[in-house]
Amino acid sequence: MSLLSPADQDKLRESFDEMTGPVRILFFTQTLDCEPCLQARQILDELPPLSDKISIEEVNFILEKEKAAQYGIDRVPALALLGQDANGQPRDTRIRFLGSPSGYEFVSLVQAVLLVGGHDSQLTPDNRALIAAVTTPTTIQVFSTPT
Amino acid sequence: MAFANEHITAYAVEATEFPDLARKYRITGVPKTVVNDQIEILGGIPQDEFVRQALATS
Numbered sequence: 001m002s003l004l005s006p007a008d009q010d011k012l013r014e015s016f017d018e019m020t021g022p023v024r025i026l027f028f029t030q031t032l033d034c035e036p037c038l039q040a041r042q043i044l045d046e047l048p049p050l051s052d053k054i055s056i057e058e059v060n061f062i063l064e065k066e067k068a069a070q071y072g073i074d075r076v077p078a079l080a081l082l083g084q085d086a087n088g089q090p091r092d093t094r095i096r097f098l099g100s101p102s103g104y105e106f107v108s109l110v111q112a113v114l115l116v117g118g119h120d121s122q123l124t125p126d127n128r129a130l131i132a133a134v135t136t137p138t139t140i141q142v143f144s145t146p147t
Numbered sequence: 148m149a150f151a152n153e154h155i156t157a158y159a160v161e162a163t164e165f166p167d168l169a170r171k172y173r174i175t176g177v178p179k180t181v182v183n184d185q186i187e188i189l190g191g192i193p194q195d196e197f198v199r200q201a202l203a204t205s
Contacts, residue, residue, distance in 0.1 A: 094149040099161025127198040143162040144177045
């Protein structure tokens with residue numbers, strides 16, 4: 001049974017239809033001792049049926065430590081969003097989610113997927129310029145709660 | 148912002164699932180944004196202000 005109402009599914013399907021590029025979600029997870037991992041899996045499973053541009057790739061956090069390190073993931077559940085560059089190659093967006101993407105985080109995830117899939121970022125030209133000028137490694141963490 | 152610049156990485160963190168992070172960054176209200184473990188931005192603020200504050204030391 002879906003976690004989303006039929007009306008919400010329709011709305012999401014409509015939004016995702018406007019995507020121009022594929023989005024791959026790397027889902028870092030483990031099977032033991034991780035209740036939120038199960039919840040995250042259930043939530044993520046809602047997305048691919050709504051768009052053929054969205055795919056989920058599960059990564060075993062315990063067995064694939066190297067991959068986790070490569071994507072800066074030190075805990076689970078976690079997501080890394082991958083898009084596509086101009087040559088059709090996978091491109092890491094450096095957008096990450098730590099924790100189960102439920103409640104408000106689900107809204108953020110949908111927005112991030114749309115952005116990576118080709119939606120406009122809504123950044124003003126001035127802010128785009130400020131962001132483009134950054135040349136040092138910068139890590140932004142946004143903390144939120146499900147409600 | 149991460150999508151726009153390869154030097155920027157962005158994490159959306161579910162605070163209740165990771166009490167260690169919530170303690171470390173003294174999360175008493177959400178949303179709270181922490182940049183490079185230095186800059187703290189409380190609440191949701193307008194885009195212009197957010198970008199300026201977040202990149203103040205970058």
